[in-house]
Amino acid sequence: MAFWRKNMPVEMFLRSGPDWHLDGKGEHTFEAFFEERGLRPEDFDPIPISVFLDYTEWFRERKRLGLDERLVTGLTKPNAAFVATMDDGTTITADKVLASPGIGYFLNLPEWYAEVPAARRSHTCELVSFEALAGARVVIIGGRQSAYEWATLLCDHDAAHVDVVHRHSMPTFAKVSWRFVDQYVDQTLTHRGWWRGLPVERQRAIAAEFWQVGRLTLELWLVPRIPDAVVTSHPGVRWSPQRSANTT
Ligand SMILES: Cc1cc2nc3c(=O)[nH]c(=O)nc-3n(C[C@H](O)[C@H](O)[C@H](O)COP(=O)(O)OP(=O)(O)OC[C@H]3O[C@@H](n4cnc5c(N)ncnc54)[C@H](O)[C@@H]3O)c2cc1C
Known part of the structure; x- marks a missing residue:
């Protein structure tokens, strides 16, 4: 976790x-x-x-699960067994390895990110406390759940103004149900290779379902926490390096 x-x-x-x-x-x-x-x-x-x-x-x-907080820095298979090297230099040898390193490695930074002074920018992965931004004017690039939830958290911490800029149109704020996922989880558990075996059209249809619920629709509980006087949305706008260079 x-x-x-x-x-x-x-x-x-x-x-x-x-x-x-x-x-x-x-x-x-x-x-x-x-x-x-x-x-x-x-x-x-x-x-x-x-x-x-x-x-x-x-x-x-x-579940009586032990917790080892060291980082795995290398994984090799010199013979029949795997050898994992830890950040303290020690190794663990194992017959099987289950790697589930998660979502952190999917961090995606736009090309212009490096052009914004480091002290003035953050990816949502890094910006997890908002006290220091009380009184600040903040621009959020992106317009899905993270963007609007970060906007509400900035409002909660008295940011002076928040502009939310996104290429797409305004998302819908509505109460959604994730129950549709249950059937897919069940299938995954009961039929090994279920997803891989589906026709591409079916995979696309399921992906579209996730897109509709998870990305095109944002949580309704955000709405009362986004005051119009503080948050301005800019749908259909592409943030460009030229603009960021002109903005302080
Ligand atoms: C803002 C946000 C909100 C979300 N809200 C929800 C929600 O409401 N409900 C929901 O179900 N899901 C939600 N998710 C999605 C959920 O976080 C992920 O689906 C889930 O965490 C994926 O689990 P994971 O174990 O695959 O990866 P992770 O949770 O990323 O866990 C991977 C772990 O591996 C560790 N690790 C990585 N590399 C190494 C290494 N080399 N050595 C040792 N350890 C390593 C990491 O430190 C991490 O602890 C949200 C995600 C985000 C970003």
Whole structure:
């Protein structure tokens, strides 16, 4: 959960609900955590990230999972076994390796990013606390959930003005259901290679479903936290290096 702890704002809310959990066996679910703690899921809508992180820690304890916080810096297979080198120089030898290094490596920086002075720019991965931006004028490039949630968090921390600039039109703010995903998760669990075996058209249709719910639609609970007096949206606008060079 290092990414959740270090690269997402402490005050962020989840898009997913209490029915999404970590346990493939369906035993130590998020709902089981609520029940054991005497909490009611309906009191957490949307769910603060802190509640989910408490759940993951509870899950780890219940599953008796050890935690090794070292970084794997290299992986080789000199013979029948794998050898992983850790950042403290020690190694771990194993017959099998499951690599799940996650979403951090998909960070995508636009070409002009390097042209903006380092002290004045941040990727959403890096900008996870907002106190220092009280009173600041901020421009957010991008217009999906992260962009608008970061705008609300800036408002919560008294930014003077926030401009949200995006190439696409205004997204829709609506209550969405992620229930459609359940059937695909079930298929993935019961039929090995299910996704890979689907016809390309079917894969595209499923991807479009995710796009519609996750990207074209943003969470309705953002709306009351985005005051018109502070946040200005600029749909259909492409941010260019020339513009950034002229902007302080
Ligand atoms: C802003 C934001 C909001 C989101 N909201 C939701 C939500 O509401 N609901 C939801 O279900 N999902 C949400 N997601 C998506 C969710 O975070 C990802 O789908 C999920 O974290 C992917 O899990 P993962 O284990 O594949 O990767 P990660 O969570 O990225 O975990 C990978 C882990 O591997 C570690 N690692 C990487 N390289 C090494 C190495 N060399 N050595 C040792 N460790 C290493 C990392 O430190 C990290 O802890 C959100 C994502 C973002 C960015």
